[in-house]
Structures are given as C-alpha cells and as structure tokens.
Amino acid sequence: MNTVDHLSQRLQELHARTRETPLFNPVFQLGLDLSRGLEGDGLDLDGLEVLVEELECASLNARTKRLRALIQPNETQSPVAASCEDGVEFESFQKRWERPSLHAVFTAHPTFLLTPEQTRAVANAASDGGTLVRAPDLSGANRPQITLEYEHAEAMAAIAHAQTARSAIVREVYEHAYGCWPKQWKTLRPLPFRFATWVGYDMDGRTDIAWYTSIRFRLSEKAQRLARYADELSAIDAGHALIKTLKGASAHASASAQDFAGDLSQPKALSDAANRLTADDPAKLTSLEPLIAQLEEEAEAQGKDAKAADLLTLAAAMRADGLGMAHIHFRVNAKQLHNAIRVHLHESPQLDLSSKGAVATLRGMLAKVTPKRTNFASLAIESSTATRQFLAMAQILEHIDADTPIRMLVAECEQPSTVLAALYLAKLFGIEGKVDVSPLFETEEALEHGGRFLDALCAEKSYQEYARGRGRVCIQTGFSDAGRFVGQIPASLAIERLQGRLAQAMGKNGLNDVAALIFNTHGESMGRGAHPSSFADRLTWPLSPWARSRFHRNAIALEPEVSFQGGDGYLPFANDTLARATLMRIIADTPEQSEVCDDPFYARTDLSLDFYRAIRTHQRRHLHSQTYSRAVTAFGLGLLNSTGSRVSRRQSDLSADRDMNLRQIRAIPHNSILQQLGYPVNVIAGIGSAADGNYEELAALLAESERGRQLMRLAQTSNALASIKTVAAYGELFNSAYWASRPYRGTEPHLSAACEVLAEYLTKDDRTGVFRRLASRVRVDALKFHRLLDQLPAEERLGFDQDTRRMIGAAQALRLALMQHIFLRAVSVPVFSRANDIAREDVLEMVFSLRIDDALAQLRRAFPVEFPSPSDFAMDAPSDYPDASSEGYGAISRDYIDPIERAYGLMLRLSVAIANQFGAHG
Known part of the structure; x- marks a missing residue:
C-alpha cells in the first residue's frame, strides 16, 4: 500500500465486510494494516510521508474545486450592465449602486490553516482552472508562526485585493452610467461595498494587545492606504499636485507608526511619540473631505472622458475607506464594560447592572455627562480595558482619522444597561457621534431573551436619540458560540427570530427613519455558520428572506454585514481575480428585499417550531453529556495545528486533562475537533430525532420550503463527509483488549513487550467506552436522519462523493497508524527517574492526550544528546573515560524520541488535509 489509490481500494474492500459483520470497522482495520507495515518491514516513516504528501495535494485540489464552485471566477457575469438596461430610471440605478450590497469584515480568528505557499497555489489554481501537482512547497511541513503581526499583514493583503476589485466595479458603474445618462453620470457616488477589520483591535478574551499596538496598526494602515491612493492618482495623472500631499501624509503616518512600535511603558518614550503625532504638521492629514471635493471638481471640469471616471473612482474609494485600509471594529466583553462604568457610579457603586434601576441611573448620567478632553497620557494610566478602548478611539478620531466612524462590539451583552454604559463612555470622551455601539447576541441565553432586550433598548429615549444621530441601529449575531452550544441549525433559526424581533422593536418605537446594520459573524466552515452550497445560500443563511421581509415591512433600510474569517476567509480575496469574482458573485446573489415571505416554513409553525425545539433539545443533551465532553476533549487540542495568535491553552495540570470542560475550548477548535474525529455533531445531530414519528409530514414541509431545503442542504453536505466508524475507531486506540x-498467536512478537505495557496501562482508561457510547448515540440519530432523507424528493437528496469519503477515510486510517506508532515508541522508552515532579507515567499521559510537545520536552530532558565533552576542557592530566565513541543517549533519541516527533508532524499535516476536505478549519 504505497499509494493513496491502494489505500482507497483497500478501504473499499474492507467496507464491504461490514455487510457480514456490522460492528466491523474498516477505518480502524486499515489503520491496523498500515501500523503492521510500519512496525514490520513493509513501511517506514519515509514511505508514509509520501502518502501524506499525496493526501495533502489531493486535499488542496479539493479546496480549489470548492472555492472555484463557490465564486465561479470564470463564469461570473457583471451585474452592472443589467442594472442599466433600457427603461431603467437613473434614480433606480443610483439607489442600487450608492448603497452597499454588503459590509465585509476581515476578522482574524484562528483559521490560518494553509501555509502562504499553499494559499497562493490554491488561489492561482482556482483563478485559472488549473490542477495542483505534488511539490515540496505544497507540503505543510514548515508552517510559519502565526503572530498578531502575521494576521494583520494577511488581513491587509486581502483588503487590498478587495479594494482593487471594488474600484474596478465602480469604474464599470461610471462607464455604463455615462452610456445611459450622459448628463447625470457624474453625480453618482457609488459605494457597492464597505470593508472593515478588527485585527489588532479585538480585546475580547485577549490580554496580549497593548493599547499602543492598536494605535500602531491604525497608523500603519493609514500610511498604507495613503500610499495606495497616491499610486492610483499617479496612474491617472503622474503630475497631479495631490500626489505630493498623499505621499507626504503617508510618510508622516508611517513615521508615527514606527514611534508607536517600541516599548512605550516609560513616560518619556510615550510623551515623545505622542507629541510628534499630535503636533501640527503640514504633512499631517486627518480628513480626506477636501481632497475628495477637489477630485470631484476636477472630474466635473474634465468633460466626458475616461480621466473624469478615473478621478471619480478614486474619490469613491476615499469616501468608502477614509484614512485607513478599512473601517475598524474594537471589541470588548460586557463584563469589562460593567467594571469600567462602576467607577462612574459614585452614588451607587454596587448597583445591579441588570436591574431597571441601572437603566434609570445610566439614563440620568447620560443626560448630565460633560465631555472631557483626553490625551495619550490618559491612555497610559488607564487600567480599565473597556475605558482604554474608548480612549484609544478618541485619540484615533482626533489625531489619525476624523471622518471614519468606529464600531464598538460588545460581547456577551445581555442587558440594555450595558449599551447605555458604552454610550456614556463614548459621550464622556466626546466621540458618540462617530462610534457605533453594537451588542453581540451569541449565547443561548442571549438568543433566548434577546427580543426583550431589543424591545427595552429601542424604547429607551436616550438610545433613540443616539441612533438617530448615527443614522443606524447596530447589532451583531454570532454563529460560533451559538453553533457550539445550541447547534448550527437551531442557532440559525434562533438568530433569524432575533432579527425579526429587532425589526419589530424598531418599528414599534418609531425608529423607521434609521437603518438596521446587522453584523452576522461566521466562519467559512459549515460548523461556523457559512453555508457551503453556494454564495446565494451563504448570503441568505445568516440573514434569511423572512428576516429581510420583516425590515421591509417596517420600512427600515437594511445594512447586511458578514465576516470573512482568518486565512480561510481571506482565500476568496487572495488575488485580484478572485476578489473581483467574489464581489461580483455577492452582488449577483444578494436577494432583493420583499415585504412578503410566503415560505410555508414560517406558516406551519406547528411543525417548524417543534422541529427547531427538538433539535435544540438534542444538541443540549450532547452539550451537557459527560460522554460528549470527554470525547471532544479526549486529545485536548493535540489533533490541531496552531492556526492563530489567539488559541485555547492546553491544561498544564495533567489531572485536569481528563476533566477538561467544553467551555475551555473555543468555538473554532471545538468545531475543528469534531471534523477531525469524523462527525460534525453540532451540524447534523438532532435532525433525525426531531423527525421521529412524523417523517412524511415534516419531509413534505422541508421539501416545499426554500428555507427547509436550505437547512437540509447544509446537513446533507456535512453528512456526506461524516463517518461514525471513524468516531468509534479513535476509541479503539485505548482498548486494552486490542493491545493485549x-x-x-505470534503475529508481531517484536511488539509483545510494548503491547503488554499498553494493555496493562490502558485498563484504567475510559476513552474506549466514551467513543463507543458517542458513536452509538449519533448512529441512532443518523438512522432517523436517513429515514427523513428517504422521504424527500429525489432532487433534494444530495449524493455522496465516494472518492472524497475514501480520501478522508485513508487520511484517518493513516493517522491512526501514526498514533499507534507514537504509543508504541513512547512505552518503549527506557524507564527514567522522576525529575521536577514529572515521572514516566506523566509523560505517557501526555502522549495519550497528544500533548506531544510537552512529552518530547520531558523526554529530551531525561535523555539529553548534547552534553559537555572532555575536549571542551584544557586538562593537562590524561583520561580514557568517557570513551569518545560512546553513543550515550543518542540511540534512544534516534529510535524513540525522534520518530515520535516526526510521526506527530505527519499527523498534523493529515489534520490539514482533512480540514481541507471539509472546506475550512473549524
């Protein structure tokens, strides 16, 4: 078995045996076949690496194919010409192109799965229709360290491609407008997309971003954008006077960014940096409004030529982005805001912020607050994280970019008083006119009670006044914790109900004169809220036609916003070709708002509501189950590469690994682990059980309803990649009887000693039973799920790509063989004495929990291969000991420690291959 085709054929043969023996596990058996070859003479790690490389390349081609199918780069027709057909009024054309189709936020959660070389290869192949072939640079063996700076640079590169693509669309809008309305075209102010980012500004769950880090990033973004403006203007008119202005301002911002790049903990260093930034300087630019006005005046004077359109296109880019690469989103946690506001509750510092009294108190405070001047010293001495964020925003708006509003996202926001506290701090520092406070609804409790929250908030007069001043009401709905703790399908349905309640609350309280900006944060995978079937599904999954109709019915303008998350999310913007195709696809697939949604899913609430509640209940049982929790945390985070600068920490206490709580693992690693174990429980589980006893009627509703069909497309796509046998296979690794x-019968006598140690050691391990129970539970539910699928019309049943399934199965079996290799090598390491409270048994526990890096560190400390040599000393007296030919611990390192390290590296590369087959990391 030296090719992936051989593995696939063998897996197919083994799968046929399940008809004879239902409990037979073909994935585990293939893993055993490979393990026997590896531990015998048939295979070695070099041979397995060849197989890993082949699977890596196949997975990258699968990723390429999926990306190409999603955005269709060579098939996307421009929607601009269609919007300029005969009979279309200029006002209609203007309305269409002056309002963004979408706000796109480039976030940086840990999903930087691919190496830069792999990203470029996939992007180029998706752009030109090519196929990748195995090559050294496609190997994931040398992964870069994912730092905050790395994430920020990647975000800026993706945004730059998006900007170029948007400008090309704007230029096309002007061309068609000139052809249709030659007397009016210059009055157009196209704004088809807004871009934003929170990379470097998100403080929720982080303590590693200093306030001056955010200032530095904003200054570097300003310098980069100004340089791009200058280059674009040079391409239009190399002698234009504003080029010098733009380049000078870019250099000024770049120098200030360098000032804020160092350690500013000392007062003098901060004072010097701050004073240079805040001082009057001819090169300092804090507003683009005069430049935009000048460019538009010049375009008006140009007459009817291409240069006028070019100048207007550049002005449109300036209007969209301001003095930065994109708008920015700060993010804090509600608890951080509560701690910050208590300093200002002078008369009642112990006030319960969830009470009605808190709302009344904050209402009074908002009415009386007097804005205070601040400077960078205010930032330096402030200890409250939330207050510090508002102070940072104040300095950005005063000294870096006075035009561009800033979003303040508030995680775990469950009381109106939290929003009022944010408004108070914004008003205290004089920035309420440029800050959009946006509560996040993501937890089960927030989604359950969010309707009442929104009713109370929209009824609050101080909030109404603020919303009208900003021209919008902003909320954020998240699919990460919602998908983890509620399940993806019930989360999506709960989120759309919350969106409907927002429309109702705004209409009821007379807020029809402002827009509703709804930021739906999701990732790229089906476990994170991005629908994999098409861009049309991706756009309507988080903001459904039903939810859109609620706003249209209340005459409320809607501003949809979504995230493109980390490395996975940046892939559609990895080059100019993909970026343009992606934006065109979004424009083409964005649904029109309608007052009427006649989808029967919302009329037959006797069925659909029970369906939703039953799935949610089923998912909740998993969440509260010790079996599920233990299975998901069985390997800690050891199945995953580090894919971001913010990751969940492994537990340092060995005893804590066994009792690790699901809440100790963030949503993305949680979803990733489910993919790696073979079954996305939080996507599929519960649907079959919810249909139990009512298959025909529910199937008829789901088939008749577009929303229902969309729900089933998501579940079926996930199910097509899932394998319950794989879940069970991981448990068999810990089966003492298997190792014994x-x-x-003497089949592998050279392994007898190691297998005996494993068999004895694992008699007390609980993971075999855990994985068997989980596999049994999802199997029962899956039987019902397939019974429901059988009731759907044939055209609604998605087929299974058996080649893809076998490719995943081969990768899983190969990883099982590598894990067995690691286990066998670990128990074969000679016994060593306890050191620093770490014993051999502790190292074995690390290995079995895939804390391989920690285990290797302890083994290398116990068996060092580098130590002083007699030749290092200038001794006059002769010595014959130690013998220079003595190998010391070199043989132990070569035979046991190094193979463990190499096998684990191959395992992690297989994890990337499996994630690519699923389409994203987590």
Whole structure:
C-alpha cells in the first residue's frame, strides 16, 4: 500500500465486510494494516510521508474545486450592465449602486490553516482552472508562526485585493452610467461595498494587545492606504499636485507608526511619540473631505472622458475607506464594560447592572455627562480595558482619522444597561457621534431573551436619540458560540427570530427613519455558520428572506454585514481575480428585499417550531453529556495545528486533562475537533430525532420550503463527509483488549513487550467506552436522519462523493497508524527517574492526550544528546573515560524520541488535509 489509490481500494474492500459483520470497522482495520507495515518491514516513516504528501495535494485540489464552485471566477457575469438596461430610471440605478450590497469584515480568528505557499497555489489554481501537482512547497511541513503581526499583514493583503476589485466595479458603474445618462453620470457616488477589520483591535478574551499596538496598526494602515491612493492618482495623472500631499501624509503616518512600535511603558518614550503625532504638521492629514471635493471638481471640469471616471473612482474609494485600509471594529466583553462604568457610579457603586434601576441611573448620567478632553497620557494610566478602548478611539478620531466612524462590539451583552454604559463612555470622551455601539447576541441565553432586550433598548429615549444621530441601529449575531452550544441549525433559526424581533422593536418605537446594520459573524466552515452550497445560500443563511421581509415591512433600510474569517476567509480575496469574482458573485446573489415571505416554513409553525425545539433539545443533551465532553476533549487540542495568535491553552495540570470542560475550548477548535474525529455533531445531530414519528409530514414541509431545503442542504453536505466508524475507531486506540490481542498467536512478537505495557496501562482508561457510547448515540440519530432523507424528493437528496469519503477515510486510517506508532515508541522508552515532579507515567499521559510537545520536552530532558565533552576542557592530566565513541543517549533519541516527533508532524499535516476536505478549519 504505497499509494493513496491502494489505500482507497483497500478501504473499499474492507467496507464491504461490514455487510457480514456490522460492528466491523474498516477505518480502524486499515489503520491496523498500515501500523503492521510500519512496525514490520513493509513501511517506514519515509514511505508514509509520501502518502501524506499525496493526501495533502489531493486535499488542496479539493479546496480549489470548492472555492472555484463557490465564486465561479470564470463564469461570473457583471451585474452592472443589467442594472442599466433600457427603461431603467437613473434614480433606480443610483439607489442600487450608492448603497452597499454588503459590509465585509476581515476578522482574524484562528483559521490560518494553509501555509502562504499553499494559499497562493490554491488561489492561482482556482483563478485559472488549473490542477495542483505534488511539490515540496505544497507540503505543510514548515508552517510559519502565526503572530498578531502575521494576521494583520494577511488581513491587509486581502483588503487590498478587495479594494482593487471594488474600484474596478465602480469604474464599470461610471462607464455604463455615462452610456445611459450622459448628463447625470457624474453625480453618482457609488459605494457597492464597505470593508472593515478588527485585527489588532479585538480585546475580547485577549490580554496580549497593548493599547499602543492598536494605535500602531491604525497608523500603519493609514500610511498604507495613503500610499495606495497616491499610486492610483499617479496612474491617472503622474503630475497631479495631490500626489505630493498623499505621499507626504503617508510618510508622516508611517513615521508615527514606527514611534508607536517600541516599548512605550516609560513616560518619556510615550510623551515623545505622542507629541510628534499630535503636533501640527503640514504633512499631517486627518480628513480626506477636501481632497475628495477637489477630485470631484476636477472630474466635473474634465468633460466626458475616461480621466473624469478615473478621478471619480478614486474619490469613491476615499469616501468608502477614509484614512485607513478599512473601517475598524474594537471589541470588548460586557463584563469589562460593567467594571469600567462602576467607577462612574459614585452614588451607587454596587448597583445591579441588570436591574431597571441601572437603566434609570445610566439614563440620568447620560443626560448630565460633560465631555472631557483626553490625551495619550490618559491612555497610559488607564487600567480599565473597556475605558482604554474608548480612549484609544478618541485619540484615533482626533489625531489619525476624523471622518471614519468606529464600531464598538460588545460581547456577551445581555442587558440594555450595558449599551447605555458604552454610550456614556463614548459621550464622556466626546466621540458618540462617530462610534457605533453594537451588542453581540451569541449565547443561548442571549438568543433566548434577546427580543426583550431589543424591545427595552429601542424604547429607551436616550438610545433613540443616539441612533438617530448615527443614522443606524447596530447589532451583531454570532454563529460560533451559538453553533457550539445550541447547534448550527437551531442557532440559525434562533438568530433569524432575533432579527425579526429587532425589526419589530424598531418599528414599534418609531425608529423607521434609521437603518438596521446587522453584523452576522461566521466562519467559512459549515460548523461556523457559512453555508457551503453556494454564495446565494451563504448570503441568505445568516440573514434569511423572512428576516429581510420583516425590515421591509417596517420600512427600515437594511445594512447586511458578514465576516470573512482568518486565512480561510481571506482565500476568496487572495488575488485580484478572485476578489473581483467574489464581489461580483455577492452582488449577483444578494436577494432583493420583499415585504412578503410566503415560505410555508414560517406558516406551519406547528411543525417548524417543534422541529427547531427538538433539535435544540438534542444538541443540549450532547452539550451537557459527560460522554460528549470527554470525547471532544479526549486529545485536548493535540489533533490541531496552531492556526492563530489567539488559541485555547492546553491544561498544564495533567489531572485536569481528563476533566477538561467544553467551555475551555473555543468555538473554532471545538468545531475543528469534531471534523477531525469524523462527525460534525453540532451540524447534523438532532435532525433525525426531531423527525421521529412524523417523517412524511415534516419531509413534505422541508421539501416545499426554500428555507427547509436550505437547512437540509447544509446537513446533507456535512453528512456526506461524516463517518461514525471513524468516531468509534479513535476509541479503539485505548482498548486494552486490542493491545493485549495484537501480538496474540505470534503475529508481531517484536511488539509483545510494548503491547503488554499498553494493555496493562490502558485498563484504567475510559476513552474506549466514551467513543463507543458517542458513536452509538449519533448512529441512532443518523438512522432517523436517513429515514427523513428517504422521504424527500429525489432532487433534494444530495449524493455522496465516494472518492472524497475514501480520501478522508485513508487520511484517518493513516493517522491512526501514526498514533499507534507514537504509543508504541513512547512505552518503549527506557524507564527514567522522576525529575521536577514529572515521572514516566506523566509523560505517557501526555502522549495519550497528544500533548506531544510537552512529552518530547520531558523526554529530551531525561535523555539529553548534547552534553559537555572532555575536549571542551584544557586538562593537562590524561583520561580514557568517557570513551569518545560512546553513543550515550543518542540511540534512544534516534529510535524513540525522534520518530515520535516526526510521526506527530505527519499527523498534523493529515489534520490539514482533512480540514481541507471539509472546506475550512473549524
């Protein structure tokens, strides 16, 4: 078995045996076949690496194919010409192109799965229709360290491609407008997209971003955008006077960014940096409004030529982005805001912020607050994280970019008083006119009670006044914790109900004169809220036609916003070709708002509401189950590469690994682990059980309803990649009877000692039973799920790509073989004495929990290969000891420690291959 085709054929043969023996596990058996070859003479790690490379390349081609199918780069027709057909009024054309189709936010959660070389290869192949072939640079062996700076640079590169693509669309809008309305075209102010980012500004769950880090990023973004403006203007008119202005301002911002790049903990260093930034300087630019006005005046004077359109296109880019690469989103946690506001509750510092009294108190405070001047010293001495964020925003708006509003996202926001507290701090520092406070609804409790929250908030007069001043009401709905703790399908349905309640609350309280900006944060995978079937599904999954109709019915303008998350999310913007195709696809697939949604899913609430509640209940049982929790945390985070600068920490206490709580693992690693174990529980589970006893009627509703069909497309796409046998296979690694029986009858006598140690050690391990129970539970539910699928019309049943399934199965089996290799090598390491409270048993526990880096560190400390040599000393007296030919611990390192490290590296590369087949990391 030296090719992936051989593995696939063998897996197919083994799968046929399940008809004879239902409990037979073909994935585990293939893993055993490979393990026997590896531990015998048939295979070695070099041979397995060849197989890994082949699977890596196949997975990258699968990723390429999926990306190409999603955005269709060579098939996307421009929607601009269609919007300029005969009979279309200029006002209609103007309305269409002056309002963004979408706000796109480039976030940086840990999903930087691919190496830069892999990203470029996939992007180029998706752009030109090519196929990748195995090459050294496509190997994931040398992964870069994912730092905050790395994430920020990647975000800026993706945004730059998006900007170029948007300008090309704007230029096309002007061309068609000139052809249709030659007397009016210059009055157009196209704004088809807004871009934003929170990379470097998101403080929720982080303590590693200093306030001056955010200032530095904003200054570097300003310098980069100004340089791009200058280059674009040079391409239009190399002698234009504003080029010098733009380049000078870019240099000024770049120098200030360098000032804020160092350690500013000392007062003098901060004073010097701050004073240079705040001082009057001819090169300092804090507003683009005069430049935009000048460019538009010049375009008006140009007459009817291409240069006028070019100048207007550049002005449109300036109007969209301001003095930065994109708008920015700060983010804090509600608890951080509560701690910050208590300093200002002078008369009642112990006030319960969830009470009605808190709302009344904050209402009075808002009415009386007097804005205070601040400077960078205010930032330096402030200890409250939330207050510090508002102070940072104040300095950005005063000294870096006075035009561009800033979003303040508030995580875990469950009381109106939290929003009022944010408004108070904004008003205290004089920035309420440029800050959009946006509560996040993501937890089960927030989604359950969010309707009442929005009713109370929209009824609050101080909030109404603020919303009218800003021209919008902003909320954020998240699919990460919602998908983890509620399940993806019930989360999506709960979120759309919340969106409907927002429309109702705004209409009821007379807020029809402002827009509703709804930021739906999701990732790229089906476990994170991005629908994999098409861009049309991706756009309507988080903001459904039903939810859109609620706003249209209340005459409320809607501003949809979504995230493109980390490395996975940046892939559609990895080059100019993909970026343009992506934006065109979004424009083409964005649904029109309608007052009427006649989808029967919302009329037959006797069925759909029970369906939603039953799935949610089923998902909740998993969440509260010790079996599910133990299975998901069985390997800690050891199945995953580090894919971001913000990751969940492994537990340092060995005893804590066994009792690790699901809440100790963030949503993305949680979803990733489910993919790696073979079954996305939080996507599929519960649907079959919810249909139990009512298959025909529910199937008829789901088939008749577009929303229902969309729900089933998501579940079926996930199910097509899932394998319950794989879930069970991971449990068999810890089956003491398996290890005791493996060398039975003399099949592998050279493994007898190691297998005996494993068999004895694992008698007390609980993971075999855990994985068996989980597999049994999802199997029962899956039987019902397939019974429901059988009731759907044939055209609504998605087929299974058996090649893809076998490719995943081969990768899983190969990883099982590598894990067995690691286990066997670990128990074969000679016994060593306890050191620093770490014993051999502790190292074995690390290995079995895939804390391989920690285990290797302890083994290398116990068996060092580098130590002083007699030749290092200038001794006059002769010595014959130690013998220079003595190998010391070199043989232990070569035979046991190094193979463990190499096998684990191959395992992690297989994890990337499996994630690519699923389409994203987590």
